[in-house]
Amino acid sequence: MIIEAREVGRSYGSTVALREANLSVAAGEVVAIMGPSGSGKSTLLHCLAGIFTPDSGEVWFDGRRLDTLDDGRRSELRRTAFGFVFQFGQLVPELTAADNVMLPLLLGRTRRKDAERRAAEWLERLELADLGGRRTGELSGGQAQRVAIARALVTRPRVVFADEPTGALDTLTGEHVMDLLVGLAREEGATVILVTHDARVAACADREVVVRDGRVSDPYTTGAVR
């Protein structure tokens, strides 16, 4: 398993978001986390990605405890081993598409020339070769999400975390974005963990789990699927 949540619990004040949540994801797998609003699915994703620290339980990544790492080590891991695609707000609208894609490379001290070359390659793979010089604030929703995917994959992450990546897009645009995200992640051998309430998006994954009232129900391991 590349990443695992073991009996993870997390509360916000008196509100329990996750209760003894378990999830194991194999390397290269694409897994969708589904569930109603407020069920705890995004909290689970954030715990797996080391953004939130669980109140109880353990998170393991590639044979190492993630939840006990200090903030600095976790930030480094997020920058080097993880990629993120969210519904909104991850791109800097004043920067160009190419600058946005380069950002994680420059933060990781890649030389500017190399960063520019790799950003250009990824923009091309995301069918955005002509838009590298445009500010992301001027792009359509689908184009902006493709820039976000390029930015998530440019560091060649082991795991890509995506939280409602098509939530703001129409059906056909969302489908195109998902095809690119899953197709390119597979080409790169990256694992994808995807939060969505949309069954069509979840159908792009290898399997899905459902979070209800903070508990993870996995029909493929509980015997619900015969």
Add this chain to the structure above:
Amino acid sequence: MTVPLALLGLLEREPSHGYDLKRDYDTFFGRGKPLPFGQVYSTLGRLARDGKVTGQSEPGGGPDRKRYAITPLGRQEVATWLAEPVAAEPYLQTVLFTKVVLALMLGRDAAGYLDAQRATHMRRMRELTEVKRGGPLTDALLADHAMFHLEADLRWIDVTQARLGALAEMVRTS
């Protein structure tokens, strides 16, 4: 039910022999279930009897030597059919609803059934997603149609799952 109307529609496009009609039907509407030749000719026979097509014999004999053309009556039937929306299916009468209510009545695991049904629907959604990835546009559009229907069922499954406690209470007390 749709075979006669589909054949009429193909004939409105252009007059054809039975063989060509079968080939076009299989290409556009067959989806792995080819139309038997016997059904093509018996359907054309009924349409001719009802005045919706005419069959013009050509030299050489045999059923394949008959060229069929749509009549004004046939055209009218196609126009009416295409203008009419299909009746919305009464989803709440479906087998899903019956199974959930019966499971609750009998004290069985309705939530487990819904989970299993959900997973089965999702598995089919994944298969259809694959069809869309590799296939021609006609296959992709048919897969989309099936997926939107499955999605409606999935939303119903989720809502029912959330209301299972209230439904169980109602089933037990009525």
